[in-house]
Amino acid sequence: MTGTQIVPGERAVALLGGEANDANLRRYLHGIPGVDAVGLEQRAAGLGTRSIKTTSKAWALDRIIGLVDLTTLEGADTPGKVRSLVAKAVTPDPADPSCPRVAAVCVYGDMVPHAVQALGTAHGDPDQGKIAVAAVATAFPSGRSSRSIKLEDTADAVAAGADEIDMVIDRGAFLAGRYGQVYDEIVAVKEACRRADGTYAHLKVILETGELNTYDNVRRASWLGILAGGDFIKTSTGKVAPAATLPVTLLMLEVVRDWHRLSGDKVGVKPAGGIRASKDAIKYLVTVAETVGEEWLTPHLFRFGASSLLNDVLLQRQKMTTGHYSGPDYVTID
Amino acid sequence: MSFLEYAPAPESQAILNLRSEYGLFIDGEFRSGGGKPFASINPATEKHITTISTASADDVDVAVAAARKAYDRVWSRMSGADRGKYLFRIARLVQERSRELAVAESLDNGKPIKESRDVDVPLVAAWFFYYAGWADKLDHVGLGAAPAPLGVAAQVIPWNFPLLMLAWKIAPALAAGNTVVLKPAETTSLTALLFAEIVQQADLPPGVVNIITGAGETGAALVGHGDVDKVAFTGSTSVGRAIAKSVAGTNKKLTLELGGKAANIVFDDAPIDQAIEGIVNGIFFNQGHVCCAGSRLLVQESVHDEVIDRLKTRLSTLRLGDPLDKNTDIGAINSAEQLERIRSLSDVGEAEGAERWTAACTIPDNGFWFAPTIFTNVSTSHRIAREEIFGPVLSVLTFRTPAEAIAKANNTPYGLSAGIWTDKGSRILAVADKLRAGVVWANTFNRFDPSSPFGGYKESGYGREGGRHGIAAYLKTAAPTAVTAPAKRTPITKGASK
């Protein structure tokens, strides 16, 4: 799939009315209203009490599957492991052909060719019922390498056929107040997502909210990621605890909503890491629907970064179809 | 079907085992009342729930006598530790039967099940737990050693938080060693009668808690009864005023928790998304049937349009409908009478020139409903900015400076509560200092806790419920002894009956 076609950095210049340097970014990001942690968490908890039953639940389970970035990000990953992951992505429930496919598989950059090959004709735009290949890049998960390495990492994955790049921001620079540096790097990575034909791979900007620590930081980093041209803002690498939480995701959705009010642009959100149960995933769907609207519940605007979530959803799905509780032997491991 | 509409998720009523009629609970048992029984209806459907007795003046006499006897012979002589154990028992029983109580409350009152389940009933249990622990620690209430209970408490409660107001009244009264005769509101007697069953299950000595049902006449007979030592009332300012007059010249101690017209003040640096939630919670919690509701939104002019815009968007996601549906945000208005009051005051608002906006939502065919409504362009002189509407209606006013916000917030005969939304801590503390209100919520709203005193300034009443202050309202300093007596004070009273 294809990311935004705007020139990287254009959003920021328009909004800041000047160069996106430390001072201008600081002035803007620190002028955004603060976040009251207690209120935010209470709102998230309130959304979590919605009771989703029967037809709504059936729809939600299928939609969750269609929004999953099925992920393997291990040092031990092999082409065989990736092929197995892809097989699961294409046919999540072999016993039920009506089961939808996931949105994408998410792998390390060197695994992209294997994923592309394994997907074959199933490879493509999830909005068209196909499965995209997402690659983590930019010295994932820490992001601690030189910029040239990060850019090469990105360009490599794009050249190998990655449709989506999940980059990490430089949290060190962010926490040190060097917003300009974080911004420039996102812009540069976005440029590295550019393909030979002038289109861009979809860019997901991972904030690693567990390291940003405060909600005010998450809100500022979300704005920064959007201003620099990110197509998605993503909570976490999954390698740092806490990973995705409902309050953090709600907060990022609020930024996306505000950006949409301001610009008309739609930016996606991807909570990743720690979402393992269908029940929890449904809370995220509710939060998306009630914060930015149901139209966001499509693969190009919302994703779950997850691995074990899929099987739990399949168990729930089987329960709804058969009326009986299912068990782990009735879903496949990948 | 849209996902956002959500499939119906009704809480089952199977857990309820209601009787077709309820008597009065006096001296440990149910008995029929001398007055004309009346129907309790479900405000969401107008269907009959059960038949409730009316206590006559004679029944009030019997109930007060039962409370007096229990006070003299049992409760005032029992150790504080044992009184506390009874209250702990009650707290546990409330927890055990919490789902049943929540369903009954929503059925009878019309409030959303998520509120009765997540707010009302858990707080009821918390209230009994909190005051249970006070029962054997009265020396530390602040009234000196061995403070004495007052005797028989007459307690009259409103229909907006039926069971919670019962807990606010009964828990501290019993912990302090008083016995009570409590009258729930006419339209919401059900959970008080279920509570009477809990009192039986707890094996509380007969007469310690008496619950009599009926309308205003019954309440007047109760608070006017000559053998009552304490009157505690929560309800409208007009009734509170009448009660204050009726006890003038008597020895009865009085606590009044009355109306309000709280200002919810939003500064331009407020945490905006949380402020929007706070505004919504402030006025649409319990359909706005809340004496401390944030019914006057005071918003700084520079952010007025943005706040209103965001508020309207947020209100459009509120679900109005079946109170027993777990996804309902706005339930039914409690009675036809209250609905009429909300309607007429809203019409006045429109006639006075305020701009009315109502969230688009489908109103059920039967029952009493009022969609969330906002009035903008409201002036301080408008009736909707001064009178308590007690419904889901928000009046929006603006201000330019903190001083103007404070002046407008205080410009009311009420003084129950207020809200402040700003990211600046020093401003919160300074504004809170200047607000003439008994409860101030900063960057939050409508929070309650048994350890936190609640009550008003000015015409919002006097006395506090909750916390140490709440139990002090049911005690008096020990009678001075000859040796330690400080200078003696002799209050004069008119013909006390005891």
Added chain:
Amino acid sequence: MTRLAVPKTYKLYIGGAFPRSESGRTYEIVSAKGAFLANAAKASRKDARDAVVAARAAVGGWSGATAYNRGQVLYRIAELLEGRRAQFVAEIVDAEGVTAAAANAQVDTAIDRWVWYAGWTDKYAQVAGNANPVSGPYFNISVPEPTGVVAIIAPQDSSLLGLVSAVAPALVAGNTVVVVASEKLPLSAISLSEVLATSDVPKGVVNVLTGSPAEIAPWLASHQDVNALDLVGAGALDWIDLQIAAADTLKRVLPPENGPDAAAPSLDRITAFVETKTVWHTKGLI
């Protein structure tokens, strides 16, 4: 040859000034033995109205002063009273017909009462307030605050001590006061006003009316800008009606008391005219 004395004109004390009654009325004050002592001003309802206006205007400054400052101001009253004790003793002996020793004792007690209450200004909030351990991420604190304007019917059988015993506790928290002095023994009240006027008490914080409590009290009880009513000296009036009138605006009311120890010193007298304000504040680390 003895010097011809210069008698004092006793007027009202309103807003820091000593006006005559707007009605122009006075009434004769006689000694315990029936001798003429003075013509005291007989306050009207309009004087009461003016006194409430003055008291209301003073609430902000007095309640906004630091507790330490209020304590020093009240202590200063004791200091000045001590210096002018001879005048008060003489007035009490004349008016009440008591011995000099008894009058001295009354003045001593009155002075000590100011000292006792002066010490409470920066303590009562610690005793009457609370930090509340609510179950949630909130800082929650309850603090007592002055209720506003307090109208007092002073004890009628005491020149100085009754008045001080009723007025001082109301001032501790930062309330301002309109007090109706003893009808028969009003002269010490006006002399005390002269002390107040020359001490550090801001104008309007204490306003003293002399005249008929029966005439003035109903106007104060029903006044919508009066927050509280102390009926300590109203036992001989139709005080139940006053309570009923006060209920119209839900005033805080203290009942009449009898005997020489009316308005005995207590923390209750301070807390009777305070409002407990509870503030909730969210606490968030992240």
